[in-house]
Amino acid sequence: MAYEIILLTTMAIMVLFALSLNVITGFCGQVSLGHAAFYGIGAYTGAMLTKAGWPLLAALLPAAGLAGLIGFLVGLMSLRVRHDFLAITTMGIAFLFVGFVRKQEWLGGEIGISGIPAFAFGRVGLLVVAVVCTGLFAAVTIYLKRSWMGFGFDSISDDEDTARILGIDVPRFKLWAFVIGTAGAGVAGALYAHHVRYIGPDSFGFVESVTVLAMVIIGGIGSIWAVALAAAVLSALPLWFQFVDDYKLLIYGLLVFAVMRFSPNGIAGALQSLKRRAR
Amino acid sequence: MLLNVSKVTVQFGGVTAVADLSLEIGRGELIGIIGPNGAGKTTLMRVITGMVRPTSGRVFLKGTDITGWTIDQRVRSGLALAQQIVKPLATFTLAENVALACGSRRMGSPWRAMTTLDRKAELEQAKALLELVGIGAAAHDYPSEVPLGYLKCLELARALALEPDLILLDEPLAGLNQAEAAEMADRIAALVTDARSIILIEHNLREVVRICPRLFVQDHGRNLDFGPTQQVMANPKVRAAYLGGGAD
C-alpha cells in the first residue's frame, strides 16, 4: 500500500508540473527548456519554510509566489528572444539557478537540504494535498483555455506577429502565461520537496527540464488531458521498469524517440487520427 | 487631424529609404499612395504601423504621439492593417480569425481576457463581417481550405473587425484579375465613412485613380506630389518619374 501511495503522489506532482509547463509551451507556444528551475525554486522555498517551522500548506503560497515572481522576471527577459533563442535562454536560466544554488551555503550548497519535515498528516495526507492541488490547477487551465485569454494564447502560439496586428497585447499575455506556469511549477516543487524530503541542486537540472518538456510534447501540445496522461505514465515508467532495472533509461529514451518519430503530434494527435479513421 | 506623419526619415545602414516625409490625413478620406518599386512606400507604411522605427520625425494618431508605440498598441487605439502577403492564423477558422480581432480592443487587459468566457457575440459579429466582404459561406473553413481571393477578403474583414479609424491596405488588389480587382476596389471605396479613413498602397494604377480622390506620390524615398488625383496625374514631374519611368 505504501508503495502505491508513493507512486500516486509522484504521479500527481509530475502531472501538476507538466500542466504548469503546458500553460507556457502548450497554450502560449513559448518553449522552455528550463522549467525545472521554477520547480526547484518552489522546492527550496517550501523546504526552507517548513524547516523554519511553517506548516506545509502555508508554505505552498510563498513557494508559488516566489516561483511566479522569478517567472515574471524571466518572462520579461524572454520577450526579447524568440523560438530557438528563447529555448536556449530558458535553458541558460535553469543552469544559472543550479549554478547559483550550488554555491550558496545557506541553501545547503552541493549537499542540498536534507531532513525536510514530513507532512503533518502523513503520506496519505500528502497524496490528498497533491491530488487536490493538481486538480485545482487542471481546473484553472481548463478554464483559461476556454477564456478569451486562451483564445489570445492560441493566436500567439499560431503566429505572434499576426496576433499583434489583430491587436493582441502579446507581451502581457506572454507574461501572464509565464507567471501562471511558473507559479504552478513552484507548488509542484514544494510538494516534491516534502515527498522525497531531500533536495539538492541536481534534483532540478537539465534532465528534469527536458523530461517535463517531453511530457508536454508527448502528450500533445496544449491538450490538457493528454498532457496529464503522458505525465502520469512517463513519471511511473521508470518505476514500472524496475524489473529491467539496468535498461530502464534506455527504454525510456527509445520510447520518447519512438513516440516523436511515429506520432509527432503526441498522444492527442494519435487519438485524433484514430478517431478520424473510425469515422 | 486623424493621422499626422511629421518629417519622417528612415535609414537602414547607410541607405535612406524614406527622406523627410510628411503626410496629414483627416477623417473620411481615401488616399492612394503610389510610386515605383523601391520608392519607400512599404517603409512609410511600416513607420505608420510601428514595424519600423523612424530615424527621425514623429507620428501622431488622433493627436497622440505614437512614434514609440508597438503595433498592437496602435491597433488598439484605432489603426488597422491588411497586409499584402495574407497572414491568416492557420489553426483558426475564418470566423475565429475575425472574432479574435472583434474582441481584441476590449481584451487589451489580460485581466479582462481572463474573466471573459463568452465568444458568441464576437463570432456572430465575425460572421456578419465575413458576409459583408462576400465570403460568409466559408466562415467555418480553415484558411488552408479556401482560395487566395478569400484570404484577401479575410484580411479586410479582420481589419474592419478592429473598428478602426484608419485602415492601411497594402496592395489589396495584387494577384487579382481585372474583374476581381474592380470589385475589390469598389468594396474598399464603400468602406470609407465620415469617421473612417483608408490609406491604399497599390500598384494597380487604374483602380487607384478610379477610386481615390487624393494621391500621394513617392519616388526614391521622397514625396513628389500630394493632392487631388487629377492635379497629381497632370504633374509633369510625376509623369516623368513614375509613369514615363517605365515602371508598371
Add this chain to the structure above:
Amino acid sequence: MLALDLLLQGIVQGAIYALIALGLTLIYGLLRILHVAHAALFTLGGYIGVIVTNQTGSLAFALVVSMVLVGVLGILIYRVAYKPLLGKSPLVALIASIGLFIAFEEGFRIVFGSYGLSFEDPPLRTQVDLGGGLLISHSRLLIVGMAVVILSILAWLSTRTRTGIAWKATVTDPQIASSFGINIERVRYLNFFIGSALAAAAGVMVVLLTNLVEPTMGAVASYKALAIIVLGGLGSVRGTLVAALAIGIVESFGTVYIGHILDRDALAFAFLVVALMVRPQGLFKAD
C-alpha cells in the same frame, strides 16, 4: 603569468567547443534542428579513440577510424531519425533528439560499463615551455593545432572545391541551391558526416586531456554546444567559432575570479543570457 595561462586554457577549451559546435551549427543551418544527440556522437568518438589506440598503439589511426565511423553513424541518424520529421515542428525533432541522446548515454553505460575507459599508455603527456615558464602539454598543443588544421581544411574545401561551394550554397539557401540543380539530399549527408566526424575528433581530444571517457561525458557538451551555436547566431559558422572561443575564455577566467558565486557551467550561461539580452539574434547574423 596567471592571465596568460588562463587565456591558454580558455583557447584550448574553446577549440574543443568549436569542433563540437561546428557540426551542430552546420546541421542547424541546413535543417533547423537542434541536434542534441550530437553530443552522444562526441562521446562515442572518445570511446572509439581510446579503444582503437589501446588495440593498435596509434593515436593517429584511432582518430581517423573514430571520425569515419562516427561520421557514418551521423548519416544513419539523419536517415532514420530526422528525415521523416523534417516537415514537423522543430520541437518534435528536438524531443526525438533528446530521447535518442538519453538512449545513447545508457547504451554506452551498458556496453562500455559505468566507470569509463582510459588509455593504457596515455599519449602526449610531456610538456613544452612556450617561454617565460609558460608550460603547455603536447596534448594541448595538438588540440589547438588540430582544430586550426581541421577548420582550415574545411574553409578551403568550402571555398575552393565544387562540392564545397555547393555545400555552402545549400546551407545558406536550400531553395535557391536546389533550383541550381544541387542535390540537397547529398549535401545533407555530407553535412551530417562532416559534423559528426568533427564531434568525434573533439571527443578524442577531450579524452587526451582528461584520460577518461565516461558514458556521461556528452552531457555537458550537449547543452553547452547548444549555447554556443545560439550565441553565435544559429547557423553562422564564423559566429560559432567566435562564440566557442569566447565561452572557453570566459569560463577559464570566470572560474578563477567569480567561481565562488557561480559554478563553471552557470558562468557560460550567465554570459549567454546577458549576451542574448543585448543581441537577441546572437553575436552574428546567420550567414
